[in-house]
Amino acid sequence: MLDHLNDDPALLLLRHQGKTDFDLKAAVQQISARQKAKKKLPEWISNQEIIFPPTLNLEQSSSQATAEFKARGQSGGKFIDLTGGFGVDCYYLGRKFKSAVYCEVNEELAEITSHNLNKLAPEHFEVFTGNGLEYLEQSDETFDLIYLDPARRGHANQKLYKLSDCEPDLVSHWDLIKSKASKVLIKASPMLDISKAWVEIPDIQKVTIVSVKNEVKEVLLEADLTGKKSMEVLAVDLGESESSFSFRPKDEENSKVEFGEASNLLFEPLAAILKAGAFKVFGSRYSLKKLEPNSHFFTSGAIPENIPARVFEVLGEIKPSKSVLKKLFPEGKVNIIARNYSIGPEAFKKKFRLKDGGIDYLIATKTLSGFKVFHCRRIK
Known part of the structure; x- marks a missing residue:
């Protein structure tokens, strides 16, 4: 497969159809995924044992650059990602903690990510296939950091922006989440109305807008539940040279x-x-x-x-x-x-x-x- 990483996937499928003793479609899908992730996940691309998921899961995952940014300054004993997905954020954040739990309700995606996490950081991650909130509810543990990246697509594939509309609904489950955490970090839609997010979850103290080469990619919401801190907004661009600008909402007012x-x-x-x-x-x-x-x-x-x-x-x-x-x-x-x-x-x-x-x-x-x-x- 690695000999064909620069080849056209469609031509490979056409040229070798019926001539292989392995699953040609799956192999071509891996080649196509690696090509698409070349700039997005360079560390993962360099590892020949990594398996890539279907295109949609890959497109929805964070990039290596934004995941590494989220992991800056994070540390502690226990970490849990309640909506693990392809596991990019979970991997970069989880390595900063002594133990890490990955939760994902999609069985196929959880199996792929379990394989990858074991190759990238053997025995560091516990994998739970199921609803992350159910895991949290049943657990007696508290976590230094709970991370969530709720699904932002509705049943009719429409885009969702409000926190209460996403899956899981963080607003209605907030009391459970904060009862189990010292800190909560949420990855929200780039289209999120920040002022409404503060109304939906008043515990949020810091909002970080992350852009890459001047294109907004993520809005991060952080709640430090160990003590009340002043509200802050940070805008960061991870371009060729990193730029940032921070202010308090009252500064703007x-x-x-x-x-x-x-x-x-x-x-x-x-x-x-x-x-x-x-x-x-x-x-x-x-x-x-x-x-x-x-x-x-x-x-x-x-x-x-x-x-x-x-x-x-x-x-x-x-x-x-x-x-x-x-x-x-x-x-x-x-x-x-x-x-x-x-x-x-x-x-x-x-x-x-x-x-x-x-x-x-x-x-x-x-x-x-x-x-x-x-x-x-x-x-x-």
Whole structure:
């Protein structure tokens, strides 16, 4: 199998159908899974004994980078993952504790993960095939960390965002969960409304938004039940160089924002910061002016040190017409960012017959004086 890791799975299936003395379909599925997980799980890919699950379970699992991030600073005696899945988070978190329990209701997935955990960390993990909450209810033990990644798909395969809608329903089972834990860590939907999560589970003290290369991947909710701590929001990007921004909800409430028209530089906070809702405190902390209350672009004449944002040099403001854009971009290639504008980026590209590409950007947004389009270049 390893000799064909770079081959096209569909061609392999076609070429060798009926010519093997082993399950060709299963072998090709493993090759396909390894190809898809090459960047997501490099440590697991390098281990020839690891078995990969069906595509959906692989897609829903955490990446190695986000799992390792979750494991930072974690330690203690006992750990339990109540919704183990493919076991990526369980493995990286569980290694930080003296003992670890993996729970998974899907028998086939539990069997695959049990095999993998035994290969990766022999005799370190106890595997329970069944409902993790039932295990917790029947156990006399308390755990230093309980981890949950509830299923976010409904019976009709619709996406679910509220904690109470997911499976298991953490809200209705919260009293049981917190009675057995010193700390609880929850992986929630990237689309979660953070303010509503705090209402659903008031014990949450810390919310961490994790993005990878400026794409939000996870929202983590942490409740330390050993003592009341102040509420904190942390936005982290695990790109080529890690960036972070932390604040307290009351910091956002109390921050005063200044507004102004675009200067020679525009700043777009990283996606995790925008998801965190740091719309005023970001500008205040870096002494930036905001273009308009709902635009979430900031401006200044200088670049603050280590600012967690994409920085653009403004080459000029342009009139969005086909003739102007054709003259500026004869090949029709320019990167479009449209936020709080009359039309979205796809509609903008369609209207003016443009496609993404090149080194130039058009930032279409609204300032206090109206809708504007700025011709920019990224400063790295």
